[in-house]
Amino acid sequence: MFWYEDEVKRLEQERLKLPYQPKTAFYGSSTITLWESLYHDFQEFSPVNLGFGGSTLSACAWYFDRVFAQFEEINSVIIYAGDNDLSNNRHPEEIFLFLFQLFENIQRRFGLIDCTYISIKPSPQRWYLNEQVKYTNKIIEREIKSRGEQLHFVDIYDQYLDDKHRPDSRFYQNDGLHFNKLGHDLLKTKLVEHLSTLVLQ
Template identity: 70%
Template sequence: MFWYEEDVKRLERERIQLDYQPKTAFYGSSTFTLWKSIYQDFDTFFPVNLGFGGSTLAACAWYFERVFSQYENLESIIVYAGDNDLSNNRHPEEIYLFFFQLFDKIKVKYGAIDCTYVSIKPSPQRWYLNDQVKYTNMIIEREIKKREEANLHFVNIYDYYIGKDQKPNHQYFEQDGLHFNKAGHNVLKDELVKHLSNINSISFKY
């Protein structure tokens, strides 16, 4: 995991740049790291962006204690990761295990905090992994529903990025066919704002 070290050090400095107490953490891979407007898009939820590099769910679980050491009063954690695990030849079952390992660590530190897993997106560059993407999403969603824990959530974004030809819609992706462009992030923003509003019937206090 040493190749993430510089990114993790950057995240350890992120807290001192904020002039408010963060309430909502976005944790995961470049889907969050490259989201330039994330602080503006979620300002009413007091966000902190803790995405790093091309992180995997395995790395998210590994570095959790370090990355979150300065955040004691969070109310919600949004997780996006898993597609990099698949591209590194991890099996869906391994990704499933890494997510619930991360969730267990979140529970130890924060108790009954809201924790949301965002489904893996279908990207043009990794379309060859589509069957594994769908299976990974399915087994994680199934387990979340099975557990019936009020603070554990699944947000399925997969279908929003599929075109009429049943393939990834290029209008939502950068030219690399992997990362979201502004339109792609706007779709995700709308879904997550709606989700965060639903799980927080009482607005965050300033």
């Protein structure tokens, strides 16, 4: 996984850029990394953007200790990753295992804090993986709901489909893979609602 090294080194310095102690960490692949308005969108939750482009869930689990070593007061982690694993020919069951290894890493370091997994999105570029995406989401959601333990599943899949049940191009950049501003704004609405319920608990 040496190709992630420069990105991980960048993240190891992220805490130094912030004038506050982050509480909510956003972790995962380019859906997080390219979210230009993330700090503004979630400012009430004291966010930190710890996404690294092209990352997989296996890489997120592998680099967790390094990326999070500088943080002491995290009380919630939001995770988006998994579609890159599928495009790299990983099986849904492998993604499942990587995610729950990541959950264990988080709770070993921070205790039983809230950990939220965002379902894998449908995208025009990777529509050929759609059945695997749906199956991966299904087995992860089922396990999270059975465990509790402050694990949460936020399902965004249907929100990004058009009336023909295909990926809605309005939400994606021209590459058919990454969210544009409209796509991120839709995700923001869903996550602010979710995070607000966690704060109220």
